[in-house]
Structures are given as structure tokens and as C-alpha cells.
Amino acid sequence: xxxxxxxxxxxxxxxxxxxxxxxxxxxxxxxxxxxxxxxxxxxxxxxxxxxxxxxxxxxxxxxxxxxxxxxxxxxxxxxxxxxxxxxxxxxxxxxxxxxxxxxxxxxxxxxxxxxxxxxxxxxxxxxxxxxxxxxxxxxxxxxxxxxxxxxxxxxxxxxxxxxxxxxxxxxxxxxxxxxxxxxxxxxxxxxxxxxxxxxxxxxxxxxxxxxxxxxxxxxxxxxxxxxxxxxxxxxxxxxxxxxxxxxxxxxxxxxxxxxxxxxxxxxxxxxxxxxxxxxxxxxxxxxxxxxxxxxxxxxxxxxxxxxxx
Amino acid sequence: xxxxxxxxxxxxxxxxxxxxxxxxxxxxxxxxxxxxxxxxxxxxxxxxxxxxxxxxxxxxxxxxxxxxxxxxxxxxxxxxxxxxxxxxxxxxxxxxxxxxxxxxxxxxxxxxxxxxxxxxxxxxxxxxxxxxxxxxxxxxxxxxxxxxxxxxxxxxxxxxxxxxxxxxxxxxxxxxxxxxxxxxxxxxxxxxxxxxxxxxxxxxxxxxxxxxxxxxxxxxxxxxxxxxxxxxxxxxxxxxxxxxxxxxxxxxxxxxxxxxxxxxxxxxxxxxxxxxxxxxxxxxxxxxxxxx
Numbered sequence: 001x002x003x004x005x006x007x008x009x010x011x012x013x014x015x016x017x018x019x020x021x022x023x024x025x026x027x028x029x030x031x032x033x034x035x036x037x038x039x040x041x042x043x044x045x046x047x048x049x050x051x052x053x054x055x056x057x058x059x060x061x062x063x064x065x066x067x068x069x070x071x072x073x074x075x076x077x078x079x080x081x082x083x084x085x086x087x088x089x090x091x092x093x094x095x096x097x098x099x100x101x102x103x104x105x106x107x108x109x110x111x112x113x114x115x116x117x118x119x120x121x122x123x124x125x126x127x128x129x130x131x132x133x134x135x136x137x138x139x140x141x142x143x144x145x146x147x148x149x150x151x152x153x154x155x156x157x158x159x160x161x162x163x164x165x166x167x168x169x170x171x172x173x174x175x176x177x178x179x180x181x182x183x184x185x186x187x188x189x190x191x192x193x194x195x196x197x198x199x200x201x202x203x204x205x206x207x208x209x210x211x212x213x214x215x216x217x218x219x220x221x222x223x224x225x226x227x228x229x230x231x232x233x234x235x236x237x238x239x240x241x242x243x244x245x246x247x248x249x250x251x252x253x254x255x256x257x258x259x260x261x262x263x264x265x266x267x268x269x270x271x272x273x274x275x276x277x278x279x280x281x282x283x284x285x286x287x288x289x290x291x292x293x294x295x296x297x298x299x300x301x302x303x304x305x306x307x308x309x
Numbered sequence: 310x311x312x313x314x315x316x317x318x319x320x321x322x323x324x325x326x327x328x329x330x331x332x333x334x335x336x337x338x339x340x341x342x343x344x345x346x347x348x349x350x351x352x353x354x355x356x357x358x359x360x361x362x363x364x365x366x367x368x369x370x371x372x373x374x375x376x377x378x379x380x381x382x383x384x385x386x387x388x389x390x391x392x393x394x395x396x397x398x399x400x401x402x403x404x405x406x407x408x409x410x411x412x413x414x415x416x417x418x419x420x421x422x423x424x425x426x427x428x429x430x431x432x433x434x435x436x437x438x439x440x441x442x443x444x445x446x447x448x449x450x451x452x453x454x455x456x457x458x459x460x461x462x463x464x465x466x467x468x469x470x471x472x473x474x475x476x477x478x479x480x481x482x483x484x485x486x487x488x489x490x491x492x493x494x495x496x497x498x499x500x501x502x503x504x505x506x507x508x509x510x511x512x513x514x515x516x517x518x519x520x521x522x523x524x525x526x527x528x529x530x531x532x533x534x535x536x537x538x539x540x541x542x543x544x545x546x547x548x549x550x551x552x553x554x555x556x557x558x559x560x561x562x563x564x565x566x567x568x569x570x571x572x573x574x575x576x577x578x579x580x581x582x583x584x585x586x587x588x589x590x591x592x593x594x595x596x597x598x599x600x601x
Contacts, residue, residue: 051408055406055407057411059352059415104586104589105588107588107592108588110407111411114350115584116584119536120581122532123577130574130575233532240412276423277420277426278420278423278424281421285420289401289402292409
């Protein structure tokens with residue numbers, strides 16, 4: 001099967017146009033659901049940038065979401081910033097946090113990075129609860145009321161498109177090739193003269209910005225945040241499952257995974273909330289053992305799709 | 310916040326640090342063994358510890374058994390669970406890229422926690438078998454913590470003796486030094502992997518069983534133990550088994566110091582900053598990395 005730009009680009013344009021017009025025709029629930037799908041595409045796509053491309057597993061990406069949420073919320077609630085600017089600040093705060101973690105941990109090979117990310121979430125939650133004066137502690141933080149769901153829908157949509165476009169740009173660039181070389185064989189990558197540390201760090205910083213912005217937007221949209229609502233392990237798990245299911249290291253895998261799992265989750269699994277994590281755990285195990293390249297990897301193999309998809 | 314530090318307080322910190330350090334060392338030794346032998350970081354190590362804690366809780370609450378006597382039972386039960394996990398799932402990713410083994414054990418870990426939440430509920434459970442403390446020269450020595458410390462020392466000592474003196478222990482150490490050479494020497498590496506995973510799970514379960522006597526337990530208690538065990542082996546030097554002892558004691562002391570000068574709320578933050586600092590300054594661990 002050949003996918004020529006003459007087919008793909010108009011199709012993409014139609015989908016985008018439909019998404020732009022959707023808030024004018026859709027129900028409140030529908031718009032909210034689409035907003036969530038955009039958020040998950042941005043989150044899954046960001047996780048894919050570090051873990052799918054370089055093979056360094058981040059077990060704590062929700063930390064960037066939470067850091068962005070608190071930065072955005074504090075700036076809006078206490079400093080009176082407008083929410084779009086606060087959202088950008090959330091992205092920058094997340095990138096700074098990534099620099100702090102990535103600098104010591106990404107210089108090393110092996111599992112150090114994964115474990116450091118595993119603990120980060122708990123640490124941020126403890127810190128946020130401790131500095132009550134700034135964050136409201138366990139009582140949470142309320143934002144001034146504002147009905148901006150439609151505006152946030154568009155901004156979150158732009159974020160999802162931006163993360164996906166960035167993934168495409170990276171995968172088709174020399175930078176992306178170097179990242180994938182690190183994933184396949186880091187020692188060989190070094191021998192070829194790739195500055196592996198700075199490449200990994202750059203990928204990691206880029207992967208933190210999206211969740212930071214998404215966190216700040218979510219905080220604005222919901223109007224209230226507390227430590228447990230923006231630092232749950234479940235968000236990290238969902239991101240990972242979406243990328244693995246769709247196909248890690250691909251452009252459209254995270255999009256496919258986010259949309260598919262969100263829909264399945266809403267329709268089927270919402271009835272069985274108690275075994276939700278068990279299902280996700282089982283999906284992770286099954287994908288790792290049976291189809292490590294995800295659904296898109298299988299399709300690529302079967303229909304000879306281009307690798308840049 | 311200014312604190313007046315008396316010699317008694319320092320003594321208290323040192324004693325409490327050593328008491329919890331032995332437990333850290335015991336649990337971390339399990340993680341270190343799996344990492345040394347298979348090059349796999351077992352994210353499910355903490356949840357296995359949690360299962361061990363529940364074995365003790367249920368044996369105590371249903372049969373009234375002395376909780377300290379349940380430690381070997383919890384270890385035996387989780388030895389079997391560990392062997393089964395290795396036999397069915399983990400062995401498939403031993404030679405795969407690190408990403409696969411990390412994700413696989415992460416998947417196992419969230420599944421185990423969820424199973425525990427459904428079977429045992431998320432309620433906090435406690436084994437109130439022994440409470441109170443002895444006073445030794447102005448320093449309070451918590452009774453359950455002291456007995457747990459003695460058990461942890463005994464189990465860790467036995468594990469080291471096993472690794473050092475028995476043929477099986479030597480085979481495990483040989484496999485962790487070089488799998489190829491071990492194979493050539495006629496060691497059944499697949500079987501060693503299985504035993505190692507079982508032994509490591511048993512060490513985690515022992516830690517969980519002892520913890521159940523000290524603190525309240527719940528299904529999500531394990532996550533932080535995976536992290537702390539890893540911190541202990543980073544402190545001691547990955548692949549350096551005696552280093553786990555030193556790392557455990559050090560982590561125990563640092564945490565107690567932190568709770569003296571800061572607040573117990575931030576003890577995990579302190580542990581985390583410690584990890585980042587060690588990785589920054591001396592990533593091969595305080596005793597140096599694996600000896601090859």
C-alpha cells in the first residue's frame with residue numbers, strides 16, 4: 001500500500017477542519033471527551049519522544065504534568081496571569097525540572113534514569129503538600145472561575161498537533177536518527193561520534209514541555225487542583241500503555257493509542273473501574289512480550305507502510 | 310526552626326538508623342541479586358514485599374500465629390511466586406533490551422498492586438503483636454523494630470553465607486560475574502536465574518513480613534521500596550553485594566538525621582536528593598562498582 005502525500009495531506013486537512021468545527025456542533029460531553037483525547041495525544045506523544053525514541057524509560061512523566069499544573073495554577077490564582085501565558089510558563093517549569101533530573105541521570109547508561117523518574121512523582125507530591133503557603137497543601141488550590149472550555153479545547157488541540165508534528169520533524173531529521181541510534185546501541189552511537197548525553201538530554205527536555213503545558217491547561221479547565229489529582233501514577237501508566245499499544249518510536253502510534261484506548265476506556269472499562277490497573281498491567285506485559293512494536297508496527301510490517309508513519 | 314541537639318538525640322538517630330538500615334539492606338540485597346545475575350531491574354520488587362507483608366498479616370489475624378514465626382512462611386510463599394514469575398514471564402526479557410525488562414516488570418508491578426487492592430482492600434492493616442520500647446541509657450529502643458532488626462540481620466547473614474559457601478551460592482555469583490563462563494563451566498544458567506528470582510522475592514517478602522509488625526500496611530506500600538532498594542544498591546555500588554549492607558545502613562542513618570533536623574514529611578525528598586547527588590558525584594557507588 002502506498003501512502004502518497006496527495007492522499008494523506010487532504011485527508012489530514014479534512015480531519016483537522018472537522019475538529020476545528022466540532023465545538024460548534026458537538027455536545028458538551030463530546031467536546032470534553034475530545035479535549036481529553038487531545039490531552040492524551042500530547043502526553044503520549046511526549047512520552048514517546050524520550051522513551052520511544054531513545055529507549056530510556058520514564059516512569060514518572062506525570063511529574064511534568066503536575067509541575068505544569070501547579071506552576072500554571074499558582075501563576076493564575078496568585079499572580080493573576082492570563083491562562084495561556086501561565087500554560088507556557090508551565091511548560092518551561094516542566095523543562096527546568098527535566099534539566100534538574102536529566103543532568104545527573106542521563107549521563108549514565110542503564111536503569112538509573114528509569115528509577116530516578118519512578119521516585120520523582122512521590123517527591124513532588126511530598127514537596128507540594130509541604131509548602132502549603134504556596135500550593136494550598138492537601139487542601140488544594142482553587143482558580144478563579146472562568147468558562148473557557150472552548151478556548152482550552154483549541155489550545156489543547158494545537159498542543160496535540162504540535163507534539164505530533166514535532167515527533168514527525170524529529171523522526172525525519174538527523175537528530176532523530178541519532179536518538180534512534182542511541183536506542184539501538186548506545187556504545188556504537190558514541191563510537192560514531194554522537195554526543196549521546198546532550199542528545200538524550202535534549203529529547204528529555206522536549207518531552208517535558210508538552211506535559212507541562214497540558215497540566216497547566218487541565219488545571220485551568222478544571223478550576224481546582226490538589227496533589228492527588230495531578231500526580232497520580234495512573235496518568236504515567238496510561239501514557240505508557242497508549243504508546244506501547246499504538247507503537248513506540250512512531251509518529252502516529254501515540255495518536256492511535258491515545259484515541260483507541262480512550263474510547264475503549266470510556267465505553268467498556270468504565271464499567272469495571274476496580275480492575276482497570278490490572279488490565280493496563282496485562283496490556284503492558286502482553287505488548288512487551290507479543291508485539292513490541294505495537295499495532296502500528298504490525299501494520300507497517302504487514303502492509304509495508306513507510307517507517308516515518 | 311532551630312533544634313537543640315543533645316547527645317541522647319544523636320544516639321537515638323544512630324540507633325534508629327541502624328535498626329531500619331538492616332531492613333533496607335535485606336530488601337535491597339534481593340534487588341541487587343536479580344540485577345547482578347540477570348541485568349534486570351525488577352520494578353515489582355516492592356509489590357512482592359507488599360505480598361510478603363500480607364502473608365504475615367493474614368497468618369497472624371486468622372490463626373493468631375506469632376508474626377515473627379510467619380517470616381519464613383512468607384519467604385517460602387514468595388519464593389514460589391518469584392520462581393513462577395521468572396519461569397512464565399521474566400525469562401523472556403532477560404536478554405532483551407533494558408526497555409523490555411523495565412516495562413515488563415512495571416506491568417507486573419501495577420497488576421500485583423491492583424490484585425492486592427481487590428483481594429485485600431486498600432484499608433490500612435496492622436499487626437499489633439508487640440509494642441512499646443526499652444530504654445537503654447536514655448535512648449528508646451522500640452521493641453518491634455529491634456526484633457525485626459535481629460531477624461533482618463539473621464536472614465541477611467544467612468543469605469551471605471549461602472552465597473559465599475554453598476555450591477549453589479557460588480554458581481549464582483559465578484553467573485553474575487559472567488554468564489558465558491558460567492555456562493561453559495556446566496552451570497545451568499536458566500535454573501540459576503529461576504532460583505535467584507525466587508531468593509530475591511523471598512528476601513523482599515521477609516522485609517515485608519517484618520515491616521508488617523512495625524508499621525501499618527496497604528497495597529501501595531511497595532512502590533517506595535523499589536525506589537529505596539535501588540537507592541541502597543546505588544549507594545553501595547551496583548553488583549557489589551556487600552555494598553548493599555553499607556548502603557542500607559547509610560540510607561537508614563540519613564533518613565533519621567533528616568527527620569531530626571527537618572521533618573519526617575520530607576524524608577522521601579531527602580532520600581531522593583541523596584540519589585541525585587550520588588549519581589552526580591560518584592555514580593559507581595561508595596564502595597566502587599562491580600568487581601570483574
